[in-house]
Amino acid sequence: MRLTEKAGRRVTAVLISFMLLGTIGPLDVFGQTAERASSPLAQTVIEKAESYFRQGQEAFNKGDRDAARKLFDQALDAVLMSGINLRADSRLESYYRALLDRIHKFEAHPEDDHSPEERAEAVEPSLLDELSDIDDSELAMVTPDGIKIFGKYDFDFSVAPPVLQFINFFVSGRGRSTMNIGLQRSGRYRQMAEKIFKEERVPLDLIWLAQAESVWKPNALSRAAAKGIWQFIPATGTRYGLAQTAWIDQRSHPEHSTRAAARYLRWLHEHFAGDWLLAMAAYNSGEGRVDSAIARCGYADFWEIHRRGLLPQETRNYVPIILSIIIISKNQKRYGFDVKPDSPLNYEMCELPDQTDLKVIADLIGIPYETVQDLNPELRRGVTPPG
Helix, strand or coil, X not given: CEEEEECCEEEEECCCCCCCCCCCCCCCCCCCCCCCCCCCCHHHHHHHHHHHHHHHHHHHHCCCHHHHHHHHHHHHHHHHCCCCCHHHCHHHHHHHXXXXXXXXXXXXXXXXXXXXXXXXXXXXXXXXXXXXXXXXHHHCCCCCCCCCCCCCCCCCCCCCHHHHHHHHHHHHCCCHHXXXXXXXXXXXXXXXXXXXXHHCCCCHHHHHHHHHHHCCCCCEECCCCCECCCCECHHHHHHCCCCECCCEXXXXXXHHHHHHHHHHHHXXXXXXXXXXXXXXXXXXXXXXXXHHHHHHHCCCCHHHHXXXXXXXXXXXXXXXXXXXXXXXXXXXXXXXXXXXXXXXXXCCCCCCCCCCEHHHHHHHHCCCHHXXXXXXXXXXXXXXXXX
């Protein structure tokens, strides 16, 4: 059980700790929509995904839900890892959305005795989906006398015009309100994230990646099924040990997912010979895609790869967005922001019996159920998991 202090009183919350690990994978977020024709490869991808789905369906009907979950994840990964931009292929995108709906229906178990209205899993739109709809006109270039770069940073990076474009977007464009919200919400998790990144030997400045991914919302869910503060897709979450069942989704667990994100970033940094920009690009689109771009470019340099257009548009935007957020976040007043961050979440851990109802706990300790739920976002059904 967690104990948190807020406004001078102690509030008890419930958190079940599962010491597992998890990953991130490619996120299809900043893609262009210029072409919607179906790729010849789409049918092969659909057939592969459908095969996994049918196997998962059979496993579910036999009562093997763990196996079913893994097979359902493989079905989703068959689409997400195909290399086809869903935004550019209307047929595959429609299939993927229908596949998600079919899989989600299997997670609504008839034996659950919780009211759907009261116990529906809380999810929120992903910021990356919003940023994917940015119009080019909102990214006007700044003049040499316009916005400047301030501050010192704990990793080396070079600034190219796209970074200035996104600084302009967040300072004086439509993105300003989003920046304000993120700077405020960051207070809840920043101390925790900095502690974990320091332990995992990752530059602390990179905690601001969470602002671009989700605006620090544990239940953010993207159109590509990426979830949590760090927007892990199912496969990468599993790769780094984040449990995902009908009862719990540790991609929404702030601490576990932060540890997984730090470890994945560190692995990517080592994989790309100490280049954090390439590591960030791979966090978005996968290391295989970045490896391929490097091979075609002949240079392991993000800005050269960006200039030659060898990565998807979403990834070419992703890295400048991260850098612009880091620059603004570390120099808020210089860029005209005066945001009071939320107070850090303070809590204590305790263990509870299997399938303990969080509403019962909330009633016993006299606090709103929503407060307990907010502190335990990984519990999908408002109860602790069965043993």
